[in-house]
Amino acid sequence: MTVTQALNWAREKLQTSCERPQFEAELLLAHHLGKDRTYLILHPDEIVADAAGFERLVERRAKHEPYEYIVGEASFYDVHLKVAPGVLIPRPETELLIDHAAKIIEREKITSIAEIGVGSGAISIILARKFPHLHIIATDICDIPLKIAAQNAKHLGVSEQIELRKSNLLDEVSESVEMVVSNPPYIAQDALLEANVAHYEPKEALFGGNVGDELLKQIILEVKQRRIKWLACEMGYDQKAPIQAFVNEVGVKSVTFYKDLAGLDRGFVIAFE
Ligand SMILES: C[S@@+](CC[C@H](N)C(=O)[O-])C[C@H]1O[C@@H](n2cnc3c(N)ncnc32)[C@H](O)[C@@H]1O
Structure with a gap:
């Protein structure tokens, strides 16, 4: 099977499962060969080594398995992160949460934060x-994310700054921190999700409760009770009104969505004092 034949076969296979079958076929073949996409264009007649191995990758994608789990990594911000089943594939919208949190860290000269999840x-x-003097305590309730996050932190040279802890929310964090950042599970239990998400990504990373915003509200309460000054969270596009009502009830200094x-509404920053 030549490069051109492999791409034609893969494009057909991916027709119903992918929005961009040609593009994904190229990505998978480039990954399989350990080359970039330009190489495929320059070598259309080359025989594909281990064609059966390539076919197995394409079959997985045709069954809606996310591309990132197949290749074992995701691009995010300016890095590549290792991902695996059991770990949420980081989404581009979460880059915005980072930018909002970073503005406050910079402005307030914050040196200690916690991340939930x-x-x-x-x-x-x-x-x-971004902040070489920032110390972060990062929790997760599941073991696989903690293991993968540790590998990513080490690979990217920041393991000295990030302390990983198995914990429900901040239960195991007794230290005082100045800010909490979180992209918690915020989807309603009965929400209809695309097959690649519903069948492959971890439930613990997706569902926030029956309504979806239960964990977000718990985080807001906990951060307030612990007298932590700042909270930055991602949320669902339809959660602005319930979160606004909740913070009005709880009492905060300010909330900015x-x-x-x-x-689409996607997150908020709360100042508590
Ligand atoms: C939506 S994912 C976010 C992952 C990552 N921060 C990101 O933005 O790509 C939510 C994470 O929270 C973790 N989680 C769920 N419930 C939790 C809880 N009660 N306490 C701590 N972590 C929790 C899940 O295991 C999952 O890794």
């Missing part, structure tokens, strides 16, 4: 890279 380490690692690049 570290996942692959996406948020803590980028913040650690932000939108994602699609113009």
Whole structure:
């Protein structure tokens, strides 16, 4: 099978499962060969080594397995992060949460924060890279994210700054911190999700409760009770009104909501004192 034949076969296979079958076929073949996409264009007649191995990758993608799990990494911000089943694939909108948190860290000269729900380490690692003097305690309730986040932090040279801890929310964090950052699970239990998400990504990373915002509200309460000054969170596009009502009830100094690049409500920053 030549490069051109492999791409034609893969494009057909991916027709119903992918929005961009040609592009994904190229990405998978480039990954399989350990080359970039330009190489494929320059070598259309080359025989594909281990064609059966390539076919297995394509079959997995045709069954909706996310591309990032197949290749074992995701691009996020300015880095590549290792990902694996059991760890949420970091999403581009979370880069905005980082930018909002970073503005406050810079302005307020914050040196200690906690992250709830570290996942692959996406948020803590980028913040650690931006602020070399920042110390972060990052929790997760599941073991696999803690293991993968540790590997990513080490690989990207920030493991000295990030302390990983198995914990429900901040239960195991007794130290005082100045800010909490979180992209918690915020989807409603009965939400209809695309097959690549529903069948492959970890439930613990997706569902925030029956309504979806239960964990977000718990985080707001806990941060207030612990007298931590700042909280920055990602949320669902339809959660602004319930979160606004909740913070009015709880009492905060200020809350600012932000939108994602699609113009949807996507998160908030709360100042408590
Ligand atoms: C939406 S993912 C976010 C992962 C990563 N921070 C990111 O933005 O890509 C939520 C993470 O929170 C963790 N989690 C869920 N419930 C938790 C809890 N009660 N306490 C701590 N972590 C929790 C999940 O295991 C998952 O890794």
